[in-house]
Amino acid sequence: MFGYHWQAYRRWFLSEGAGARPLYLSSLKALERHMPELLPTYERLVELAGGGDLAARFLSLYCPPAYLRGCSQAVWSGSPPLLVRNYDYSPRLFEGTILKTRWNGRSVVGTSDCLWGLLDGINEDGLAVSLSFGGRRAVGEGFGVPLLLRYVLEFCTSTDEAVAALSRIPTHMSYNVTILDALGHYRTVFIAPDRPPVIQELAVTTNHQEDIEWHQHASASATLERERALQRHLEHYRDDAYRLIRAFLRPPLHSTAYRRGFGTLYTVAYRPQSLEIEYLWPHDSWRLSLHGFTEGERTLNYPMVPDSLEILH
Numbered sequence: 001m002f003g004y005h006w007q008a009y010r011r012w013f014l015s016e017g018a019g020a021r022p023l024y025l026s027s028l029k030a031l032e033r034h035m036p037e038l039l040p041t042y043e044r045l046v047e048l049a050g051g052g053d054l055a056a057r058f059l060s061l062y063c064p065p066a067y068l069r070g071c072s073q074a075v076w077s078g079s080p081p082l083l084v085r086n087y088d089y090s091p092r093l094f095e096g097t098i099l100k101t102r103w104n105g106r107s108v109v110g111t112s113d114c115l116w117g118l119l120d121g122i123n124e125d126g127l128a129v130s131l132s133f134g135g136r137r138a139v140g141e142g143f144g145v146p147l148l149l150r151y152v153l154e155f156c157t158s159t160d161e162a163v164a165a166l167s168r169i170p171t172h173m174s175y176n177v178t179i180l181d182a183l184g185h186y187r188t189v190f191i192a193p194d195r196p197p198v199i200q201e202l203a204v205t206t207n208h209q210e211d212i213e214w215h216q217h218a219s220a221s222a223t224l225e226r227e228r229a230l231q232r233h234l235e236h237y238r239d240d241a242y243r244l245i246r247a248f249l250r251p252p253l254h255s256t257a258y259r260r261g262f263g264t265l266y267t268v269a270y271r272p273q274s275l276e277i278e279y280l281w282p283h284d285s286w287r288l289s290l291h292g293f294t295e296g297e298r299t300l301n302y303p304m305v306p307d308s309l310e311i312l313h
Contacts, residue, residue, distance in 0.1 A: 001115055002049045005095060009115070013058045015065055024053050027060035034143070034169045035151050041103045045116055061114055061144035063172055068217070070262045071132035072226045072253050073120075073178045074234060075186040075203040076241050080273040083180040085130040086248050087111065087119055087268070088221070090261040091302045097313060098279070100293045108153045109277060109290050111268065117146020118153065124290060125157040126182025126272035134174030135208035135217055140193025142170030148191075149177070159185040167197045176205040182272040204230040221262055225252045245269050249282050258302050265302070 013021060022030070031039055042059060049055040058064075070088025075081065097112040110121020120130035129149050148169055156162045159181040166177055166189045174192040188202035190209040198210065207223035208214075218224060229252050237244040247253060248267040255264045267280040275290040279298075286298055297313035 022063050024056050027057050027062040030062045061147040064144045066139050069133040070221050072206050073130045074230050075180050081184040082269050082271045083128045084269040086264045088262045088264050094265050104154045113146040118149040121153050122270045123153040128180045128270035128272050132176045133207050134176050136174035136213050138194045142172040142193050145175045163187050
């Protein structure tokens with residue numbers, strides 16, 4: 001994965017100049033302070049990537065360049081509960097990899113980002129998480145949120161443990177992280193680099209936190225329209241998980257704004273009690289299981305984007 005994606009990630013990492021990113025020692029000390037349990041994995045990955053200074057700084061995901069995403073996510077609290085989400089982003093910037101790992105004694109399956117971070121995922125204890133951009137401009141000293149999700153799934157077993165971890169580890173931008181465990185307990189944590197985390201029992205989140213702060217982004221991403229639609233769907237389909245999931249494949253939740261970087265790249269539903277995962281698109285689906293994980297691939301054509309063929313594997 002490093003060999004395939006490194007040149008693109010290198011350009012992104014250096015997009016503001018090498019001096020804009022923390023030095024290796026600063027990045028290492030930040031990991032040691034906030035996520036020491038991840039250090040052996042980090043050091044092994046740096047070794048596999050060739051041991052270079054720039055690669056080591058990038059893989060720490062400490063104070064990376066700013067980046068924006070879309071996304072809608074919801075918890076269906078029926079029996080059994082599930083976490084379902086849409087990931088909205090540019091097809092050209094998507095790794096397209098579903099990764100199963102057992103790096104720290106716990107099996108984890110999730111959608112890869114930044115080579116070892118996660119956009120969403122589930123672990124063998126039935127803890128499921130997903131992220132959405134929080135709709136704020138603030139950037140500060142902290143980690144890229146995909147690494148926070150990786151940490152949570154590697155070392156947490158419950159919603160309460162995940163909330164505690166997300167509340168203490170600094171993030172470099174604002175994100176909404178929704179958590180669901182095998183007992184059906186769920187929370188959404190609004191994390192930000194410039195203010196304390198906000199923890200709420202929210203079943204729905206899109207691309208703002210408590211209030212709209214970045215109106216241009218809110219309008220472009222239709223965050224309020226999607227939030228209202230999700231709230232309606234949860235009410236209408238409170239006894240029908242199948243129809244709720246299918247609603248994610250239709251507007252306004254499903255977006256075709258691929259040219260603007262807000263197109264829906266996939267829908268995924270995580271079922272914590274059965275440890276089953278289902279990726280969906282309007283005309284295809286892919287069922288996986290954490291304990292029966294089988295390698296494979298899907299080829300997708302996203303509309304209205306020239307040469308947008310993507311391989312998901």
